[in-house]
Amino acid sequence: MASLKYSRQREVIKSYLSTTDSHPTADTVYMHVREQFPHISLGTVYRNLNLLTDIGEAIKITTPDGAVRFDGVTSPHYHALCTECERLFDLDMNVSESIIEEARACFPGTIHSHSAIFYGVCSHCLGKKH
Amino acid sequence: MASLKYSRQREVIKSYLSTTDSHPTADTVYMHVREQFPHISLGTVYRNLNLLTDIGEAIKITTPDGAVRFDGVTSPHYHALCTECERLFDLDMNVSESIIEEARACFPGTIHSHSAIFYGVCSHCLGKKH
DNA sequence: ATCAATTACAGTAATAATTACTATTATTTA
DNA sequence: TAAATAATAGTAATTATTACTGTAATTGAT
8 A cells, every 4th residue: 555656757857867967956856857847846856856765766965065965876875075066976986894894893783874975176176276 | 354252152052062962953952052041042053053163163964864963073083873763973983094095096086074974773772672 | 441343142034945735637456 | 437546736834044133242452
C-alpha cells in the first residue's frame, strides 16, 4: 500500500537531474522542468525531489550557507564547493574507508555512512583573478 | 572602522556556547540565554551567532535536514549525527591530512578546508532499542 | 566626567524556502 | 470500464532568518 504511481512530472524531474552535474536547487529544477512542463507547480518539484531522495534515486546536499541542492549521482562520493562562485563539484575520488574506521574507533555507537565537503576555489575562478 | 563594541548580550551568548557541547540551534541558544537575559531578542541572538562565526569564535554546522547549529569549539574537528535522536557529537579524532591530499589530487583548483559528518546511532539510542 | 560618534539593542515587519491543504486529474487494479 | 488510489496544480500556511527603526549602550576624545 501507498505504492508509487507513475507520474510524467516525476520522470521529467528525474531526467533533468540525470543530465546535469550542476547540483541544482529545487528552484533551479523548477525553472528547467517548466520548459517541458509549463504548468508544473513548485510543490510538485519539492515533493518529487524529496521522494526521489527517500527512495535513493537522488541525493540531497546542504551547503554551509544553507542552500539545499540535489544530485542525480547516487553512488557515494565527495563534493567540492567553490567559495567564490558557489558551484558544487563531484569529486572523482574513492570514499575513504580509513576515515570511517577512525570515526568508528572514537564514537561510542554505530556509524553507517558519512559525507564530506571540501572548500576551495575552482579552476574557473582561479583563472579569473587579476 | 566598523569596530566591534562590547555587548553584554554577546558575552552571554558566547559563554553559553562555551559551556555546552550540544550544538544548539539559534532558537535553543535564545531559550537558554533568556534565562539570564529575559528581554534579549531573537534577532540579537542571530546577529551575534553569525558575528561570532564570522570572527572565528564559533562554527556553524548545517545538517542534512537543514537544521543550522552552532559549536563553540572552533578547532577543526569532525561531527557525528545520530539519525535516531538527531543529536550532534564532536568526534575526538584527528582531521585527516591524507583525505585532503587525495581531494587536491582530483580537483582542478585549490582546496583550503573541508568538513565531514558521520551518520549513525549513538550509544544512548542503541541502549534504548527493545 | 561629559559629549559626540558609533555600534548594538529590542521589537516588529518583511522575506525566503519549504510544507500543508484541497479540489481536481491521472494512474492503476480488477 | 469503473472504482480505488495516488499525484497534481494552485494556494495558503509555516518556519527560519534577515531587515528595519527608534532607542540604548559603549567608546574615544576632550
